[in-house]
Amino acid sequence: MxxxxxxxxxxxxxxxxxxxxxxxxxxxxxxxxxxxxxxxxxxxxxxxxxxxxxxxxxxxxxxxxxxxxxxxxxxxxxxxxxxxxxxxxxxxxxxxNGMVQPSRVFPISHREYRSYIRLRRKLVQKRTDIKNEAHAILAPEMFNLKDVLTDIFGKNGREILSGICSGKNVNQILQNLSPNVRKKSAQIRELLDKEISQSAAIRLKICLKLIKDFDDSIEHLEKEIFNHAYENHKREMEILMSVPGIGELGAATLIAEIGNFKDFASGDKLASWLGLVPNVYQSADKYHNGRITKRGPKGARWILTQIAQAAARTRNSKLKEFFNRKKKSIGHAKAIIALARKIATIIWHLITNDEMYEDETGYVKGEGQRRKIVETEIFSVDERISIISEIFAIVEKKKPDI
Known part of the structure; x- marks a missing residue:
């Protein structure tokens, strides 16, 4: 078909x-x-x-x-x-002729859970694009807010930017900032003495609104993601989060993208399915290893790479020692991929054997803050119809006039 x-x-x-x-x-x-x-x-x-x-x-x-x-x-x-x-x-x-290798097909409920994870990642990428656009708006205006604040899109940064866009004076902006930031009031006053153009203010205001909308949507998705993860995969979440570099979101993403770890006969089989193993070419008696196959889900490969980056920075862990050894011989980038593959084999072993991660170096992972489980919003049939109607209305509105 x-x-x-x-x-x-x-x-x-x-x-x-x-x-x-x-x-x-x-x-x-x-x-x-x-x-x-x-x-x-x-x-x-x-x-x-x-x-x-x-x-x-x-x-x-x-x-x-x-x-x-x-x-x-x-x-x-x-x-x-x-x-x-x-x-x-x-x-x-x-x-x-029996020559079609069946792909893994997840149950409907798990596909829906995975769709939350994938949509969240797309929204985060879109939000990053808008933040970069905001930086691009501020740069020609010589408004270097990043010299004062670590994150210009944090609570204080947004207060300053929205105050500028709405025409507030310096004192009004300063009184709404946190005490720690108000200590830098002299620097902030010097910065706010500069005026930005009307065009920049309008574009910046739109960017801030879009970032707020993305934040709200991502927060809503995360409620659904963690509700499902802790209700259906609580033990897997605990095991995965015991591994260096794996946080709450990383664990939820791995569960969504991989599904049942016991579908794989070994950790190497899982790594192969994830596309973290090299292409192998053979001619006569000569073998050549190429780049990794990248055959599995992109989301799982991406999150494992991020986890490997975090694990490589973790102090007093075997994973960091492994990364440092590999880095000397194959370089930083390849060592990260090698570490991602190693983590894939480790988490397969831990989950299939129901074991928590233990490190011989004495590494102990601190307790992270867990998300609160909140009641999932249930839409009635009428509400679902209303949502579909709104989508069709938007699509019709976008159609060009002929």
Whole structure:
């Protein structure tokens, strides 16, 4: 089965008989597809994992017959032509001969949890872009607030920036700052004596509003993320957070992206699935290791890299000693990837054996502050319909006039 604007399905028999049909990618089309493959008594349905197009079809058919989701990159190795019809027939041939390696398909509830994690990461990236834009607005104005404050988008930084945009005087701005920052009042007064242009003030005000909106959305997502994590994976969270470099968000992200650690026979298998192992090329008796495969989920690989960066800075830990040894021979960047792979194998061992991390060097991880579990907001049917209506209204508004 191949996906375009619609879905093309091909049925192949051992006798060589072939049938091919196109189905709309909507509820009626998926129902027609299900009726067709069940009427023809198909033994297995296979498709490529193109974006999330396969999800509604998989969820509709999986209760009725065997369904395989294959890696799209693997499918491309068997054909040099690229049309939906050819793709559909190639996938059918591979499935008929048992040549489609099934991908891991998480349960619906876990996919929803993972979608929170991935959306949060995208929002954080967007927020960073807006913060960078705000820095770019302030730079030509010679308004060097970062020389006074460590984080210009913290509580005090936003108070100063929003005060400037709304036309407050210096005394009004200073009285709303924290006592520690007011100690630098002389520097702040000198800075606020400078005027910024009207254009800069307008753009900066918009940036601050967007950052506030992103903060609120990220906070809301984090409530959902940690509610699910502590309600369904409390023990895994405790184990993961005992490892140097892994915090609460890192643990929740690893659980979301990896799912059931026991699906893997070993830590090396997990590292391979995550794409943290090198490509291997062999010619005659010569082996050559290339770059890492990067075949697994990007989110898991990214968070493990961030965790490795933190672990490499952790004092008195075996992980830091490992990083320092590797760094001498292969350099900083490769040593971080090597450490990320090592952490992947360690967390597989800890979770599959239900053990907490212990360090021979005497490293003890301090207790971090845990998130409070709050009641999840439940939307009624009417509220869900209202949300969908608002989305359609926005889409219609964006359509250009003809």
């Amino acid at each position: 191949s996906f375009g604007i619609s879905s093309i399905a091909t049925i192949l028999c051992r006798s060589g008989e072939k049938q091919q049909q196109r189905f709309d990618r909507d509820e009626d089309g998926i129902l027609s597809l299900r009726n067709w493959v069940t009427l023809e008594k198909c033994d297995v349905v296979a498709c490529e994992s193109t974006s999330d197009f396969w999800v509604p079809i998989h969820d509709s058919l999986i209760k009725h017959l065997s369904f395989i989701v294959g890696n799209a990159r693997d499918m491309k190795a068997f054909t040099h032509k690229k049309t939906d019809k050819i793709d559909s027939e190639v996938i059918a041939k591979l499935a008929l």
